[in-house]
Amino acid sequence: MAASKVGRGLLSGWGLRIWVFLLFALFWQVSATYMKNMLIPTFTETIGGFIQLVFVSGRIWEPLYISNQALVLGYFLSVVVAIPLGLAAGRARLIDRILNPYIGVFLAIPVAPLIPMVIIALGLGLASRVAIVFLFAFIFITVNTRAGVRNVDPWLIEMAKSFGANERQIWRRIVIPGAVPAIFVGLRTGLGRAISGMVIVELLLVASGLGRLILEFAGRLQADFVFATVLVVIVEALLLLSAMRLIEQRVAPWAHDISVE
Amino acid sequence: MAKAGVEVGKMRPISVPGALWRPLRGTWMEALALVGGVALWEMLGWLLAMPWLPPFSKVMEALVQFVQSGVILANVVVSLQGLAIGFSISLVVGLLVGALMGRYRRVEQALHIYVHALFISPSMIFAPIFFAIFGLSDAVRIAVIVVYSLFVIIINTTTAIRTVDPALVEMACSFGANERQIFVRILLPASLPLVFAGIRLGMGRAVRGMINGEMFIAMVGLGALAQRYGSQFEASKAFAIAMVVLIIALVCNWIVQTVENSLTQWVD
Amino acid sequence: MIQVRGLSKEFAGRDGTDTGIVALDSLDFEVRDNEFLTVIGPSGCGKTTLLRIVAGLIPYDRGEVSINGTPVTGPGPDRAVVFQNFALMPWADVLTNVAFGLEIRDMPKAECEATAMRLVKLVGLEGFERRLPKELSGGMQQRVGLARALAVNPRILLMDEPFGSLDEQTRRLLQEQLLRIWERERKTVIFITHSMEEAVLLGDRVMLMTPRPGRVKEIINVPLKRPRGHDTEKSATFVEIKEYLWQNLRSMQVA
Numbered sequence: 148m149a150a151s152k153v154g155r156g157l158l159s160g161w162g163l164r165i166w167v168f169l170l171f172a173l174f175w176q177v178s179a180t181y182m183k184n185m186l187i188p189t190f191t192e193t194i195g196g197f198i199q200l201v202f203v204s205g206r207i208w209e210p211l212y213i214s215n216q217a218l219v220l221g222y223f224l225s226v227v228v229a230i231p232l233g234l235a236a237g238r239a240r241l242i243d244r245i246l247n248p249y250i251g252v253f254l255a256i257p258v259a260p261l262i263p264m265v266i267i268a269l270g271l272g273l274a275s276r277v278a279i280v281f282l283f284a285f286i287f288i289t290v291n292t293r294a295g296v297r298n299v300d301p302w303l304i305e306m307a308k309s310f311g312a313n314e315r316q317i318w319r320r321i322v323i324p325g326a327v328p329a330i331f332v333g334l335r336t337g338l339g340r341a342i343s344g345m346v347i348v349e350l351l352l353v354a355s356g357l358g359r360l361i362l363e364f365a366g367r368l369q370a371d372f373v374f375a376t377v378l379v380v381i382v383e384a385l386l387l388l389s390a391m392r393l394i395e396q397r398v399a400p401w402a403h404d405i406s407v408e
Numbered sequence: 409m410a411k412a413g414v415e416v417g418k419m420r421p422i423s424v425p426g427a428l429w430r431p432l433r434g435t436w437m438e439a440l441a442l443v444g445g446v447a448l449w450e451m452l453g454w455l456l457a458m459p460w461l462p463p464f465s466k467v468m469e470a471l472v473q474f475v476q477s478g479v480i481l482a483n484v485v486v487s488l489q490g491l492a493i494g495f496s497i498s499l500v501v502g503l504l505v506g507a508l509m510g511r512y513r514r515v516e517q518a519l520h521i522y523v524h525a526l527f528i529s530p531s532m533i534f535a536p537i538f539f540a541i542f543g544l545s546d547a548v549r550i551a552v553i554v555v556y557s558l559f560v561i562i563i564n565t566t567t568a569i570r571t572v573d574p575a576l577v578e579m580a581c582s583f584g585a586n587e588r589q590i591f592v593r594i595l596l597p598a599s600l601p602l603v604f605a606g607i608r609l610g611m612g613r614a615v616r617g618m619i620n621g622e623m624f625i626a627m628v629g630l631g632a633l634a635q636r637y638g639s640q641f642e643a644s645k646a647f648a649i650a651m652v653v654l655i656i657a658l659v660c661n662w663i664v665q666t667v668e669n670s671l672t673q674w675v676d
Numbered sequence: 677m678i679q680v681r682g683l684s685k686e687f688a689g690r691d692g693t694d695t696g697i698v699a700l701d702s703l704d705f706e707v708r709d710n711e712f713l714t715v716i717g718p719s720g721c722g723k724t725t726l727l728r729i730v731a732g733l734i735p736y737d738r739g740e741v742s743i744n745g746t747p748v749t750g751p752g753p754d755r756a757v758v759f760q761n762f763a764l765m766p767w768a769d770v771l772t773n774v775a776f777g778l779e780i781r782d783m784p785k786a787e788c789e790a791t792a793m794r795l796v797k798l799v800g801l802e803g804f805e806r807r808l809p810k811e812l813s814g815g816m817q818q819r820v821g822l823a824r825a826l827a828v829n830p831r832i833l834l835m836d837e838p839f840g841s842l843d844e845q846t847r848r849l850l851q852e853q854l855l856r857i858w859e860r861e862r863k864t865v866i867f868i869t870h871s872m873e874e875a876v877l878l879g880d881r882v883m884l885m886t887p888r889p890g891r892v893k894e895i896i897n898v899p900l901k902r903p904r905g906h907d908t909e910k911s912a913t914f915v916e917i918k919e920y921l922w923q924n925l926r927s928m929q930v931a
Contacts, residue, residue, distance in 0.1 A: 163518035186540035244437040249445065255612065255657045257619045260630075260650040263638020268460035343530040350532055351623055361536055373536055380533045381525075388528050579763035582731050583777040583828065584751045593780075597767045674767040676810045 188371040196375030206372075207360070207379055214349055214356030215383075216273060221280025222341040228281075229288035229337070230330065236289070237296020238322065246289075253286040258344070262351055276348050283344030284337040291333025295326030328399025335391045342384045462644040470648035480633060484652065487618055487629035490546060491656075494553025495614040502558050502610065503603070506565020510599070511591065516566060527559035531617065535624045549621035549629070556617025557610040564606025568599035601675050604668040611664050615657040678707040678730065678832065678864065683739035685725055698889035699725045702739065705883060705892055710862040714879030716869055716921065718928050722890025723868045724836055730866060731757050731834050743832070753781070756825035758835040762817045764809040770796060771805040773820050777828035795823040798857065815846035822854070835867045839874070851877060852905060859903050872921045876914055877904060884921065886928055893924065 172190045179189040188196065200207040236243040262279055269275035299322050307317050349358030357376060364372040446464050453463025474480045509516040509523075531552070538551040572595050580590050622631020630649055637645040683703040686696045699722040707713050715723050728734045729741060732751040741748045743755075756777065764773050775792035779785075796805050799819040809817055818838055825833060839847040851874060858865065869875050875882045876898055884893045898917060900908055908914055 158514075160517055163514060164521055167518045167522065184540075241437075245441040245444075248438045248442045252654070255654055255661075257616055257650060257653045257657070259616075259620050259623050260634035260638075260646060260653060262623075263634070263641075263646055264460040264643055266638070267641060267643065268458065339528055339530075343532060346530040346532045347620060350535055365536070365540075370540060373540065377533055377537055381529045384529050384533075385525055573763075575759060575761055575763045576765060578728075578733060579757070579759060580776075580780070581733055582751050582755075582757040583780050584753065585780045589780055593776075594765070597765070600767075672767075674808050674810065676766065 185368050186365075186370045186373075188374050192371040193374040193378060196369075196371035197378050200372060200375050201379065207376065210356040210360040211379065211383070212356075214345055214358070217276035217280050217348060217356075218341055218345040220273070221277040221344065222284060222338060224277060225281045225285035225288055225337060225341065226334065229285040229333075230292050232285075233289040233292025233330075233333070234296055234322075234326070236293040237326065238318075243293070250286065250290060254290065258282050259347060259351065262348075266352070271352070276345075276352070279348050280341050280344040283347075284341040287340050288333040288337040291336060292326065292330050295329025295333070296322055298329065299325035328395075331395040331398050335388065335395055338391050339384075339388055342387065346380060459641055460643055462647060466644040467647040467651065470644040471651055474645075474648060474652070480630070480649075480652070483629050483633050484656075487622060487631070488656070490549050490622070490629065491553060491614060491618045491660075494550040494617065495557060495611065497550070498554050498557040498561055498610055498614065499607065501554075502561030502606070503565055506562040506603075506606070507569060509562065509566040510569025511595070516570075520566075523559050523562050526555075527563060531556045531613075532620055532624070535621065539625075544625065544627065546628075548625055549618070549631075552621030552624070553614050553617040556620075557614035560613060561606045561610040564609065565599070565603050568602030568606070569595055571602065572598040601668075601672050604664070604672065608661065608664045608668065611660050612657060615653065615660060619653050677709050677744055678866075679740070679742050679745075680705050680730075681740040683726075683729065683736055683741055685722070685729060685734075685736045700729075700736075701889035701891050703890070703892055705895060707864060707866060709864055712858065712862075712865045712867065712878055712880045713883060714867045714869055714875040714881075715883045715885060716872065716875040716925070717885030717890070717893075718887050718925060720890075721885040721887035723885055725890070726885075727757075727834050727836050727866060727868055730832075731755055733757075753828060754830055755832045755834055756828050756830035758818070758821050758825045758833065758838045760837040760840050762809070762814075762821045764817055764820055766809050769806045769808055770801060770812070770820050773809070774805075774823045774827055776824055781828070791827055792823070795827045798826070799823045799853065813846070814842045815850055818842065818850060819853070822857075826857070831864060833863045833865045835865065837868050837870060840870060847871075847874075848906060854878070855904055872918045872925070873909065875921065876900075876917045877906075877908060882917070882921065884924055896920070 176190040179187050179192075232246075236246050258279065261282070265275045265278050265282075269278055303321050303325065304317055307321050312320070349356060349361075351358075353359055353362050357380065361373055361376050364370075364376065449461075449464040451463075453461050453466065505519070505523075509519055534555050535548070535552055538548045538555075542548045542551065576594050576598060577590060580594050585593065618629075619631055619634070622629040623635055624631070626632050626635040630653060634646060634649045637643075637649060680703050683700055684698070685700040686698050688696045703726065715726070717723055725734070729736050730748060732748050732755070765776070768776075771789065771792050774795055775788040778788040778791055783791075793805065796802060799822055801816060801819055801823070804812065804816065809820070812820070821838070839850050842850065855878065867874075867878055869878075879898050882896045882898060884896065885891065886893045896917060898913075900911065900913055
């Protein structure tokens with residue numbers, strides 16, 4: 148069964164997708180126009196607002212920058228903490244045993260109700276936003292890293308030992324290369340989680356970035372800008388995650404996310 | 409006559425759902441780790457005396473108080489109602505769309521890219537949109553739950569149907585089965601394991617959507633309580649609410665897992 | 677009687693480019709009624725493709741495939757397939773699996789079960805009718821596959837390396853069982869195999885195929901007396917024919 152990458156004709160592949168999009172845009176446009184709700188912009192108004200915010204007035208860039216500070220710092224912090232933790236858990240049975248009961252809990256526990264506690268501890272500034280993004284992401288990176296290490300063929304390690312390799316050599320030549328695909332999956336999942344964390348921070352705390360912007364636009368009944376800001380965030384998320392996916396594809400096209408098994 | 413006893417049948421007992429046999433030493437280690445962690449939490453809570461880190465015992469106290477006084481019962485019910493409605497919508501729509509996408513290549517080609525994009529987008533970002541459309545009503549938090557859980561169900565259902573062993577389909581063809589018979593007798597049962605994987609994942613996400621959506625509106629359910637206790641610096645109670653949500657998540661997961669196990673006993 | 681004249685089949689290359697694979701090229705042969713024809717040849721000679729075409733599972737490009745004069749256009753009640761990897765429904769028990777072909781044809785449930793039970797006994801799986809496939813060994817699973825095929829009482833049995841994924845001992849037992857069952861009701865059989873012993877032991881005639889593209893090299897008569905058993909393997913004729921097959925197959929591999 149040949150998969151057509153470029154649609155030939157109006158009814159296959161990309162043709163279909165464009166049709167779906169057009170239908171959606173049309174439905175939106177018509178129902179928004181009909182509803183005449185101040186808070187619901189039409190499709191064209193939203194696109195117009197998007198272009199305004201991003202290209203014309205550039206109003207979106209500073210709040211975007213502010214919000215993303217939390218994302219970048221929080222994500223890198225979680226990577227720095229989670230990967231060594233995952234590696235240790237994967238390799239050392241003792242550490243794994245100690246961490247195991249907590250992994251399930253941390254995967255399932257909702258971070259949102261704990262946000263007020265983080266605020267109390269760290270105030271309303273960047274620190275708490277970074278901490279929240281960290282909390283959203285780190286366990287997912289840990290779990291996937293650990294799985295990556297554990298899934299390295301134990302026979303390979305036996306083989307290396309039989310040739311006299313020491314711990315450091317085993318790590319460098321067998322374990323790390325073997326675990327890299329899973330680690331990258333974890334990095335991608337963690338990024339998605341970090342972005343979610345950033346969004347939730349913005350919406351629940353109404354911090355100094357995009358959240359405040361949305362509130363401002365809503366207050367001024369500038370619905371087109373509200374929706375446009377939402378669109379900007381979605382676009383950013385898609386771009387970041389696609390980029391991550393591309394990197395991951397080059398490293399290991401076959402890996403899958405262990406935290407969602 | 410043919411000898412039935414010549415071969416030793418490969419017979420395995422049907423695995424008991426959720427029963428895990430671990431070496432005793434391992435279990436002790438993990439139990440110890442849990443107890444150790446709790447003890448650490450308790451100690452740090454008292455020692456540091458930070459308003460944001462109440463000792464474990466205080467959190468437990470708050471939790472017990474909740475249960476005894478029934479103060480949060482109304483909120484839990486409201487939250488669970490929203491969860492039930494939202495998840496049901498995701499389930500019905502998700503299974504249907506997933507089945508269509510799994511069965512008809514055209515449908516999958518058309519929709520896959522959007523389903524995937526919506527799946528990886530941060531679900532909460534749609535909250536302002538729902539707020540604009542529905543105002544301050546139940547619909548907002550239900551819509552958030554749907555957005556959190558729908559797409560993973562669609563994706564898993566689609567994959568489930570697409571990855572049915574083609575040999576089974578060919579076998580059915582060879583006996584003259586028509587399209588409908590193949591769908592009902594082969595595709596549906598064969599896709600159950602993966603479909604359930606999607607339902608389980610969707611369930612977890614739905615619970616997260618429940619609490620996040622409620623905290624955004626902050627007027628009803630457990631989310632409202634979380635916001636209130638948070639703003640009043642009542643840390644023990646806030647932690648206790650998180651625990652309640654955690655328990656809800658675990659119970660829901662257990663329910664889905666049990667149903668799944670009973671329906672997929674045949675999996676190797 | 678199965679008649680194949682000038683049968684050709686091509687598989688398109690990937691992405692619809694023109695570098696297709698010619699799986700079968702102008703096959704010409706006949707299978708007489710009640711005959712057991714074994715088909716042997718190296719990988720890539722199109723034996724499985726041929727079987728699937730006769731079963732009506734895939735279309736063919738040129739030529740003619742007919743059964744007693746009627747061209748093959750799809751699956752039919754006169755043919756049943758036994759698959760190499762068993763193709764059992766893992767969620768259904770033995771009885772349900774055996775009854776599958778009957779249930780598809782809307783036979784009343786009681787009748788399906790009765791017929792299926794009869795066949796379960798025939799293949800020696802009495803007592804196992806409520807077991808799931810995962811609880812059975814490979815040999816037992818294939819017996820279920822055989823029972824399922826026989827249950828619909830086809831005139832023609834199409835077997836695609838049915839014992840290929842079994843260990844040798846199990847294979848020999850199933851060969852004996854198949855021979856015994858076939859002696860009772862002599863269906864027309866096309867049996868694909870990789871094993872020369874199997875081809876000579878089971879077949880009235882052995883069709884030797886060559887690969888790339890798939891063609892019929894020769895059809896060899898096997899004049900060994902029936903009923904056959906594993907003692908037949910000691911006979912001079914058996915050894916001779918087997919050796920002949922081996923010489924041919926070996927030269928094909930080198931080429």
